[in-house]
Amino acid sequence: xxxxxxxxxxxxxxxxxxxxxxxxxxxxxxxxxxxxxxxxxxxxxxxxxxxxxxxxxxxxxxxxxxxxxxxxxxxxxxxxxxxxxxxxxxxxxxxxxxxxxxxxxxxxxxxxxxxxxxxxxxxxxxxxxxxxxxxxxxxxxxxxxxxxxxxxxxxxxxxxxxxxxxxxxxxxxxxxxxxxxxxxxxxxxxxxxxxxxxxxxxxxxxxxxxxxxxxxxxxxxxxxxxxxxxxxxxxxxxxxxxxxxxxxxxxxxxxxxxxxxxxxxxxxxxxxxxxxxxxxxxxxxxxxxxxxxxxxxxxxxxxxxxxxxxxxxxxxxxxxxxxxxxxxxxxxxxxxxxxxxxxxxxxxxxxxxxxxxxxxxxxxxxxxxxxxxxxxxxxxxxxxxxxxxxxxxxxxxxxxxxxxxxxxxxxxxxxxxxxxxxxxxxxxxxxxxxxxxxxxx
Amino acid sequence: xxxxxxxxxxxxxxxxxxxxxxxxxxxxxxxxxxxxxxxxxxxxxxxxxxxxxxxxxxxxxxxxxxxxxxxxxxxxxxxxxxxxxxxxxxxxxxxxxxxxxxxxxxxxxxxxxxxxxxxxxxxxxxxxxxxxxxxxxxxxxxxxxxxxxxxxxxxxxxxx
Ligand SMILES: Cc1cc2nc3c(=O)[nH]c(=O)nc-3n(C[C@H](O)[C@H](O)[C@H](O)COP(=O)(O)O)c2cc1C
Ligand code: FES
Numbered sequence: 338x339x340x341x342x343x344x345x346x347x348x349x350x351x352x353x354x355x356x357x358x359x360x361x362x363x364x365x366x367x368x369x370x371x372x373x374x375x376x377x378x379x380x381x382x383x384x385x386x387x388x389x390x391x392x393x394x395x396x397x398x399x400x401x402x403x404x405x406x407x408x409x410x411x412x413x414x415x416x417x418x419x420x421x422x423x424x425x426x427x428x429x430x431x432x433x434x435x436x437x438x439x440x441x442x443x444x445x446x447x448x449x450x451x452x453x454x455x456x457x458x459x460x461x462x463x464x465x466x467x468x469x470x471x472x473x474x475x476x477x478x479x480x481x482x483x484x485x486x487x488x489x490x491x492x493x494x495x496x497x498x499x500x501x502x503x504x505x506x507x508x509x510x511x512x513x514x515x516x517x518x519x520x521x522x523x524x525x526x527x528x529x530x531x532x533x534x535x536x537x538x539x540x541x542x543x544x545x546x547x548x549x550x551x552x553x554x555x556x557x558x559x560x561x562x563x564x565x566x567x568x569x570x571x572x573x574x575x576x577x578x579x580x581x582x583x584x585x586x587x588x589x590x591x592x593x594x595x596x597x598x599x600x601x602x603x604x605x606x607x608x609x610x611x612x613x614x615x616x617x618x619x620x621x622x623x624x625x626x627x628x629x630x631x632x633x634x635x636x637x638x639x640x641x642x643x644x645x646x647x648x649x650x651x652x653x654x655x656x657x658x659x660x661x662x663x664x665x666x667x668x669x670x671x672x673x674x675x676x677x678x679x680x681x682x683x684x685x686x687x688x689x690x691x692x693x694x695x696x697x698x699x700x701x702x703x704x705x706x707x708x709x710x711x712x713x714x715x716x717x718x719x720x721x722x723x724x725x726x727x728x729x730x731x732x733x734x735x736x737x738x739x740x741x742x743x744x745x746x747x748x749x750x751x752x753x754x755x756x757x758x759x760x761x762x763x764x765x766x767x768x769x770x771x772x773x774x775x776x777x778x
Numbered sequence: 779x780x781x782x783x784x785x786x787x788x789x790x791x792x793x794x795x796x797x798x799x800x801x802x803x804x805x806x807x808x809x810x811x812x813x814x815x816x817x818x819x820x821x822x823x824x825x826x827x828x829x830x831x832x833x834x835x836x837x838x839x840x841x842x843x844x845x846x847x848x849x850x851x852x853x854x855x856x857x858x859x860x861x862x863x864x865x866x867x868x869x870x871x872x873x874x875x876x877x878x879x880x881x882x883x884x885x886x887x888x889x890x891x892x893x894x895x896x897x898x899x900x901x902x903x904x905x906x907x908x909x910x911x912x913x914x915x916x917x918x919x920x921x922x923x924x925x926x927x928x929x930x931x932x933x934x935x936x937x938x
Contacts, residue, residue: 338920340908422797434863434902467795472810472847473859473903475916508795511807514846516901530805530833532844548797591865591906598907633864633902663906665864679867683901689844 340441342598345615349577351565351585352558353601355446363480366487369448375493377564381456382501384567386417389460393563395571397583402428402519402556403632403661404736405649408563414543415461415551424552425458425466426528426542427560430512430519432471434633434683435663438587439557441599443470443477446561447484451507453560455493456567458505461553467510468557469524481509516687520735521554523689534691535735558587558662578604582648586662590616593623593668605646612643612666623668627751631660633680634740636747637667657747673752674759677745678703678710684741692734698725699741706745712759719756722749779826785815793831801831806841809848817852846900854889854896856934858882859913860922862899865906870923874910875899877924881931894935 341359344350350357355364355372369375381389394409415423427450431439443450454466470478485507488494496504510528512518518527522536525547546552562584566574575583582604588611590597595617602611608630612618619625625640630647635658645651652659667676685703690696702725708714726742726749733739749756780786789808796803805827812823824838842848860878862871875897879885882895889896905911908920912927919930 340920431904432902435865435906436902437904437906437908440904465795471904472845473913473916476918506795508792510795510803511810512845513806513810513841513848515844527806528803529800530802530831530837530841532840548800548803550797589907591909592868597909629864665868665906667868671868676864676867679862679864683863686901 340599341445342596342600345600347606347610347614348601349585349603350601351574351577352442352446352449352561352587354565355449360445363444363484364446364448366448366484366491369446373568374448375452377567378452378455378459378493379499381459381567382499382503386460386462389456389567392571393460393566396562396566396574397571397578397581398559398562398566398574399582399649400556401558401562401586401662403433403634403658405659408555408559411543411555412457412460412553414541415553416544417462419551421550422465422548423461423463424547424550425454425461425463426521426524426547426552426554427454427466427468427470427557428519428521428524428554429468429470429474429477429557430516430524431474431557432516432519433661433663434680435589435591435629435665436632436661437589437591438599438662440474440477441587442557442561443474444480447481448488449561449564450481450557451484451488451493453563454507455498455505456563457553457555457560459503461551463553464504464506466505466507467528467547468507469510469512469518469528471518472511472513475511478509478511485509515689516683517689517735517737520737523735524554525552532689534689535737537734556661579646579648579650582650586659588615588647589661589663590666591663592629592666593620593671594618594666595620602647605648605651608638608643608645608647608664611647611664616666619666619668621668623670625666626669626671627667627673629663629665629667629744631658632663633665633683634658634743635660636743637751639751658743672710672759673748674706674709674712674756677748677752677756678706680744680748681706681741684737688737688741692738694729695733695735695738695741698729698733698738701725702741702745709756709760712762714760716757716760719749719753722746779822781812781815785811789830802833802837805831805833805838806845806848809838809841810845813848819848819850852893855894856914857896857898858931859898859900859903861901861903861905861909861911863902863906865902866910869909871910874912874922874924874927877927878931881928895931 518533523533726746729742
């Protein structure tokens with residue numbers, strides 16, 4: 338089966354431009370070369386590294402891994418004159434629930450990723466890169482390994498890239514099951530053969546990353562956007578999106594939607610247009626209750642909040658995030674207490690345990706929400722969720738704590754009435770008036 | 779201990795990809811690939827990998843306790859991993875998992891007595907747009923239903 342969706346007329350396919358039709362085979366090197374493949378790295382090799390970074394800055398490309406940090410700026414933080422080796426690391430951990438886009442890029446257009454990495458490597462003066470890919474993706478590791486071997490054979494990778502004397506090596510590196518390893522510093526620890534505990538920032542990876550050397554860490558989709566930026570110019574790319582939110586991005590539609598799938602849309606397309614036109618609307622003719630717009634860590638939007646442009650800044654203004662582009666649709670029948678409980682079970686499982694606010698906070702959120710899911714609890718529990726979440730926000734070692742607290746707080750606040758209603762049903766547990774909690778956080 | 783020639787070739791390439799003196803980087807991938815060939819991270823695997831990478835046993839134990847794909851105990855010949863995270867939850871992943879428990883007569887992280895099947899409830903597999911999703915070993919199965927799961931298990935049983 339193919340995972341590629343047939344293109345929708347409202348899509349703008351740049352990353353997916355090689356796929357006017359769904360297909361099962363990846364684009365291997367000959368086909369890649371026939372369709373402008375590796376033209377961008379040829380062009381980049383004739384440019385000064387600063388020019389490459391400038392072009393990426395002009396493109397207003399922002400990181401597609403979750404945080405939306407401007408990519409050109411991140412690359413400019415690397416000191417090219419540092420005597421240390423510099424490294425490129427691709428974040429292909431794809432662990433944020435709802436997210437299933439990097440696999441499309443790696444599984445169907447693997448050379449695009451390799452080319453993007455080469456350009457990134459050239460821009461910061463690196464000679465080596467790794468693709469850190471989640472272990473469950475063996476299928477894609479095999480595809481990338483074959484594509485990398487092809488690129489070595491044709492001289493795009495190796496000790497003398499295209500005869501320019503520049504050396505660049507690339508390998509896949511497999512993870513072994515950990516959401517936290519998608520966090521860039523935990524990922525770097527894992528790359529070094531250790532538990533995926535996060536590192537204190539600063540120093541940021543640009544100064545001290547893989548093996549304590551200057552490193553850029555970017556998401557698969559971020560690197561995949563780079564070849565077309567170099568080919569057509571940063572301004573062209575920026576103009577596809579909205580100001581400061583350049584280009585196109587992949588949106589992963591899932592949940593209660595008529596046509597789930599991975600589609601490519603310009604930054605700033607209205608969220609409702611994406612859902613109703615491209616996604617075909619809520620499934621089974623039902624009404625929309627809510628949308629998780631950027632992966633499980635992004636605060637939920639109620640149906641009436643969804644009429645907004647889907648770009649980083651607009652979603653931030655609406656109190657949520659574009660995150661990883663994973664858009665999960667919840668229909669009117671969804672039990673929000675259940676959604677909340679499942680998400681908190683996830684974060685408690687994935688907290689690495691390194692810092693106390695996250696380890697304890699996620700555990701308590703899991704326990705309380707599991708009870709609420711069963712209809713056991715009181716209004717006070719909803720307040721406790723809020724209090725715990727607030728005491729986690731910004732106080733954990735890495736953003737996993739925020740990633741748990743943000744959706745907890747949003748669901749508890751926006752669906753308070755629904756949860757209360759669940760608790761007030763006849764068979765629900767009724768707490769004694771004035772009962773005191775033994776543990777106060 | 780030696781591994782298959784293919785795995786030996788992979789390990790050689792892998793180890794060479796880390797900076798000099800930092801071969802420990804290969805630890806987690808090596809454990810996973812060795813596990814796939816041997817069936818589990820056995821004492822021998824630990825010994826061999828730690829010797830090759832020049833790391834202590836404790837350093838290996840540390841990562842074994844952290845990464846969920848690594849296991850000291852052999853799993854079933856067919857390890858069924860069913861996602862119940864958000865997108866799968868919304869489309870029947872939980873029911874699918876419960877159906878698998880009943881069908882196989884085992885619970886989460888358990889193995890059938892004949893060693894053929896083991897079951898695990900897993901977090902998001904990155905297959906959310908084709909939910910509910912599951913993996914049998916490394917093979918993905920999309921848009922699952924209890925009926926499709928029955929067929930899958932029955933066809934795997936016939937393969938034995
Ligand atoms: C808990 C956690 C998990 C993350 N998982 C991923 C992931 O699976 N893939 C990814 O690209 N970024 C992930 N990130 C974001 C990375 O830390 C980092 O911001 C990203 O790799 C930077 O690349 P970008 O600028 O291209 O987005 C995660 C962050 C956190 C806090
Ligand atoms: S939520 Fe099940 S595969 Fe992502």
